[in-house]
Amino acid sequence: MPTAASSARRSVADVGHLLRFRASGRRRPAVLALTIVAAVTLVVAVAPALAPGAGDGGEGTAQDLRAVLPAALAGFVLLAVLSAGASGGGRELIARDATAVFPVSPTTDHLGALLLAPLNIAWILQAWALLGMTSYAVGAGGLVPAQVLVVLWLVAGTAFAQAIGWALESVRRTTHGPLVVRALAVAAAATALVVQASGHAGDVLDSLPTHGVVVVLADGVTARWALSVLVALVAVVALVAVGAWPAHVAARRSPREEHLVESGQYRARALPASALGAMVRVDRASVWRAVPIRRGLAVLALGPAMIALLGGLQWDSMTILPGLVASGGALLYGVNAWCLDGRGTLWRESLPVDPATVFDARAYVLAELLLAASLVTVCVGGLRAGVPDAADAAALASTLVVVLVQVVAAAMRWSQRRPFAVDLRSARATPAPPAAMIGYSSRLALTTTTTGLLFSTAALLGPWFVSPLLAVPMLVWSGLRLRRTRRAWLDPDRRVTVTMTVAAA
Amino acid sequence: MPPPATPLVDVRGLHVRFGEVEAVAGVDLEAHAGQATALLGRNGAGKSTTMRVLAGVVPPTSGTVTVSGHDVRAHALRVKQAVGYCPDVGGLVPRASPWEHLQLSARLRRLDGWEDRGRDLLERFGLGDVAHRVTAGFSHGMGRRLSVLLAALHEPDVLLLDEPFDGVDPLGVEATLDVVNDARVRGACVLVSTHLRELAVEACTSVSVLRGGAQVATLPASEMLGEDGARAYRSLLG
Numbered sequence: 001m002p003t004a005a006s007s008a009r010r011s012v013a014d015v016g017h018l019l020r021f022r023a024s025g026r027r028r029p030a031v032l033a034l035t036i037v038a039a040v041t042l043v044v045a046v047a048p049a050l051a052p053g054a055g056d057g058g059e060g061t062a063q064d065l066r067a068v069l070p071a072a073l074a075g076f077v078l079l080a081v082l083s084a085g086a087s088g089g090g091r092e093l094i095a096r097d098a099t100a101v102f103p104v105s106p107t108t109d110h111l112g113a114l115l116l117a118p119l120n121i122a123w124i125l126q127a128w129a130l131l132g133m134t135s136y137a138v139g140a141g142g143l144v145p146a147q148v149l150v151v152l153w154l155v156a157g158t159a160f161a162q163a164i165g166w167a168l169e170s171v172r173r174t175t176h177g178p179l180v181v182r183a184l185a186v187a188a189a190a191t192a193l194v195v196q197a198s199g200h201a202g203d204v205l206d207s208l209p210t211h212g213v214v215v216v217l218a219d220g221v222t223a224r225w226a227l228s229v230l231v232a233l234v235a236v237v238a239l240v241a242v243g244a245w246p247a248h249v250a251a252r253r254s255p256r257e258e259h260l261v262e263s264g265q266y267r268a269r270a271l272p273a274s275a276l277g278a279m280v281r282v283d284r285a286s287v288w289r290a291v292p293i294r295r296g297l298a299v300l301a302l303g304p305a306m307i308a309l310l311g312g313l314q315w316d317s318m319t320i321l322p323g324l325v326a327s328g329g330a331l332l333y334g335v336n337a338w339c340l341d342g343r344g345t346l347w348r349e350s351l352p353v354d355p356a357t358v359f360d361a362r363a364y365v366l367a368e369l370l371l372a373a374s375l376v377t378v379c380v381g382g383l384r385a386g387v388p389d390a391a392d393a394a395a396l397a398s399t400l401v402v403v404l405v406q407v408v409a410a411a412m413r414w415s416q417r418r419p420f421a422v423d424l425r426s427a428r429a430t431p432a433p434p435a436a437m438i439g440y441s442s443r444l445a446l447t448t449t450t451t452g453l454l455f456s457t458a459a460l461l462g463p464w465f466v467s468p469l470l471a472v473p474m475l476v477w478s479g480l481r482l483r484r485t486r487r488a489w490l491d492p493d494r495r496v497t498v499t500m501t502v503a504a505a
Numbered sequence: 506m507p508p509p510a511t512p513l514v515d516v517r518g519l520h521v522r523f524g525e526v527e528a529v530a531g532v533d534l535e536a537h538a539g540q541a542t543a544l545l546g547r548n549g550a551g552k553s554t555t556m557r558v559l560a561g562v563v564p565p566t567s568g569t570v571t572v573s574g575h576d577v578r579a580h581a582l583r584v585k586q587a588v589g590y591c592p593d594v595g596g597l598v599p600r601a602s603p604w605e606h607l608q609l610s611a612r613l614r615r616l617d618g619w620e621d622r623g624r625d626l627l628e629r630f631g632l633g634d635v636a637h638r639v640t641a642g643f644s645h646g647m648g649r650r651l652s653v654l655l656a657a658l659h660e661p662d663v664l665l666l667d668e669p670f671d672g673v674d675p676l677g678v679e680a681t682l683d684v685v686n687d688a689r690v691r692g693a694c695v696l697v698s699t700h701l702r703e704l705a706v707e708a709c710t711s712v713s714v715l716r717g718g719a720q721v722a723t724l725p726a727s728e729m730l731g732e733d734g735a736r737a738y739r740s741l742l743g
Contacts (some may be wrong), residue, residue, distance in 0.1 A: 208634075262642030266602050271612055278612040289600040289639060343595020347606075347655065350560040350587035350592070353613045425599065425641055431668050492564040492581060499562060500523070501596060 006204045008241075011107035019092045020114060022433075033435050037124060044128045046148050048136035055139015065137040066218060070210035071141030072133060074152075076126045078159040083122060084113075084165025085181075086299045087292070088172070088251060089425035090111040091116040091434065095423065110166065110343070110420055112248035114240065118156050119434035121331075122443030127154050134217065142220040149225070152232035159236055163243035170246045173253035178260075196310045257291050258425060275353050286340040287369060291427040293332045300328040301373040301380075308381030315385050316391035319456040321401040322374040323448025326407040327441065329370040334411035336431035337362050337441045338502045339422040345503040349495070359412075359489045363482070374400055391467070397460035398471040402455075403448045405475055409482035410447070414440060416485055419497070421504040511574070513536050513663055513694035514559060519568035521554050528554040528584075538662075541695035543684055543705035543726065546715035547742055552698040553593045555612060555715070556667045560644035560697065573662045587616065591699070593668045596652040601640035603651050606640070606727035609716035616658045626654045629680045645672040650680065657684045664688045664695045668703050682708055689718055702738055706730055714741045 048054060056062045086091050090113030094104070117123060130150055138146040172181045195201055216228045266285070269443065272278040287293055304321050307313075313321075332338060340362075341348050348358070382388070415502065420432050430437055451474070458466045488494050514536040521529040529551040536542045544552045557563040558570055561584040562578050566568045570577045572585035597606065607623045610616075627633045630650040640648060669681045685708045688695050699705050705712060706726045713723045722741050729738055 031662075045575055259642075262639055263599070264639075265637045265641065266605070268604050268608075270638060271608055278609050282598060282605060282609055285605060285639075286598060286600045340598075342599045343592075344598035344601070346557070346562055346592035346594070347590070347596040347652065348598065349562045349584055350588065350590040351610060351613045352582055354582065423599065435638075497561050503592075505595075 002024050007105070008107065008123050008244075011111060011244075012103050014108040015093070015111045015115065018108070019071050020117075022093065024083060033439050037337060037438065041128065041131065045131040049138070049140045049143045051136060054285075055141060056138045062137050062139065065133045066214060069130075069133055069137060069214045070208045072130055072203050073153055073157075073210040074208050076130060077160060078270050078425065079122060079126060079165045080117070080157055080161030082299060082303060083120065084117070084161040085168045086295050086378050087165070087168045088255070088295075089113055089169040089247065090162055090428065091119075091430060092426065092428045095426070095429065106247040106251035108375055109251070110162065111240070112160050113165075113428075114159060116245070116347055116434050117162060118154075119438055121438060121445060123158070124315040124438065124442075125445070130154065138218055141308040142218065145221045145225055146217040147253045149213065149232065150245040152229065152236065153213065153236060156232055156235045159239035159243060160222060160304060163239055163246060166243055166246035166250055170250040170253060173256050174252055175256075178257050180315070189302075194307065194311055196312075201310070236238045243309045255427065257295075258427060258504065259292060261289050262425075276361055276364075279353070279358060280365055281374040283340060283365040284368075287333065287365060290333070290340075290424045292429050295427060297329060297369070297373055300325050300332075305377040306379035307384055308377070312384055313381060315382065315388035316456060316459055318378060318382060318385070318392075319383055319395055319452040319459070320449065321377050321452075322396075322400045323403040323407075323452045326370045326376045326403045326445035327448050329373050329432070330366070330399050330407045330411040330444060331437060331441055333424060334366045334407070334419075334432045335414045335437075336420050336422060337366060337411060338419055338498050339415075339416040339424065339431055339505065341502065342423055342505040343503055349499050355490050355492075356486065356497060359486050363408055363412055363486075366411060368406055370404055370407060371400070374404070390464035391459045391462070394464040395455040396468040398458075399452050399455040402471050402478070405482065406447055406451065407444060409478045409485065410444065412482060413485045416489060416494070419501040420426075421501055423505045509529065509546050513573050514696065515569075515571045516555070516559075517569045519555065520566045520572055520586060521551075521558060521563060522566045525577050527718055529558070529565075532718075532720045534713060534720065534723075535585060536663075536694045536696055538692045538694050539689055540711065541689050541697065541709040543698060543712045543742060544698040545702060545705055545707040545712055545729075545738065550702075550717075551736040552715055553667050556590070556593070556665050556696065556698050559584075559663070560588050560592075560665055561585045562592075584614060587662045588665055589656035589657040589663070590665045591667055591669055593647075593651040593671075595648060595656075597640040597643070597648055600639050602637045602639055603654075605638045606651065606655055610655055610658055612731065615625060616659055619658065623658060627743070630654050631680075632678055638652075646674055646677060650727040653684060654712045657688065659694070660691065661687070662693055664693050666696070667698045668700070670699055670701050670730070680702065685696055685709075702729055704737065706734065714738070715742070716743055 033415050053060055055064060093116060109495030118127070131147060134146050136141060169179050173408055195204055216224050219225060272281050304324055307317065308321060338345065418436065422429065422431050424431065432440065454469050454470065457469055512535040514534060516534040518533040519529050520527065532551065532555055543557065546552050554563060558565050558577060559572055561581040564578055572584045574743055575583040575587065577584050578635070611619045627636050632647065632651055632654070635647070640651065649669060649671055650673060653666060656664060656666060670678055673681065679700045685695050685697065697705060697708050705713070709726050711723060712726050712729050714721050728734060
């Protein structure tokens, strides 16, 4: 008779087996990406402590960082919860269909998702920010004990988020679950807005329990530090164990949202007027009927918008948002855009249509999706920012268009160069393996953030027409890259690699 | 004696390589209008790859392949216009409904007044009730039936059915056999790739056996019938 302890041991061992199974087909770039991430993490955690002014007790940047650290620690947990909740309990170590034939327990699934949670650019960037801020705030003297606590916070926060993610997923799988979860999200957002509008945001931030954590980590090795480490370790173990329970509950219930999509009736519409229109219609259906894309897009469009709204972001800083949303949108499926057709790729490829039309439809639907999400973010985020002046409006419009073309060009290029057989049926599915996703997201984040900052600077320094003038060469460059990818798509020998790979989903 | 008719499918020395793997290693094949040919062979014999080449989906590495008079490499679009293809795996866009599949095919093939035939085929293949549901929720057999239906919708000159009977119930098999017969009667050329010898014999007039990526024999379907046919088939598989 298996006991809870023996089941847990078995689940941990199974995670190892699944990891080895996954790693067996891994290519070198994945190992390289992970090595780079580890190296950068080490640099970020240590280098700021060696900089001038690090750990200064008086007025200065170190003191400022110590003041914002409590909010940053809490923000990390909040975003981890959002991520785990949106992805239906976290990412899959092995795709759902593949695991169906193996005796993989929900505990194994939970541990796998926990292990994959850090392989996400949002998680990594936040972790780097926290490690870097702590490093500078405490200086070289108290660096090791402080970073030990921060690392434990990251692990405990991720385990907590994972447990909440599973709990939300288990609710979502009940009769009115999707509605309940949406209502919870709206209520949380409304509460935040009310708190902000009533001028109590500062009070809330001041009362965060993370203030105590920052005091302990700044004091070096003390009895309280040792106790905090012990408590954090116990919390990690407890949260990991507790998270397995809602994972089991969720596993016993069927994924309602996915089933609703697959069993729903879709009204017949009139025949599209053109071949391009017909391709666009099927591509749109493939996008909007995919639960992970739909859910991810809602979080992406409204999440940054809410933060902008709550933080009272002004138009001159708003140029950072389109890049963030477009990059995130591309990561929902765009970086492996041909996977939308799944096993239908062979049939679609046999249809008598110019491959250029197929490419144009796929790029158009991706661009349309990214533009819609970016516009929602900017419009909602700018509700409290008043009317933008000409320079800010021109900078924002230029950023929108430039990052859109940049992201579409990059996504279509990667989709062609490195296709993956992926089935986006599960809410937890991603269009590429985690290591590849990190590579894509870091490159997208770098490009689009730089672009946003460039236009932000242009708005500050020059008259309104500087931004459109700056945009022209950038658009030409990205447009040329997109055209080159389109031309390559017309080559049947190159296209067949994508077709054969994607059809294996 | 009348000169032999020009074959609708003419394959000479077909080779297909994927990197280090030679999926097809020298296939010659002729198939004529009004004829149904079965491609038989073990897994990995090159049947599906040959079908994909004929459908204009996979370009040949070497050799000449003409379908309905068009070279597949030079005129892939014309080949696709002439062909109706049921792929061996899936073959369906997961989040589109059967009706949306039919609409896409009809629009790209410039079909007029196809709706009644589309509805009739959906009913014949037992898919009338699920015409507006996405195919991701379909069983394997339902997917196969829809793939055959999509290949047959536009009454193509060349009908390519890759594993059309795989996992299909008896009514679906019957409907598929009807589609093959209808195509033959109206003068289309039909190629059926399958592992099921008995059904291949029932559906087709001739049989080509592939082994290790190459063709080893072409013979009348009647020679593959019954126990004698089974023995002959086993010996050809090596």
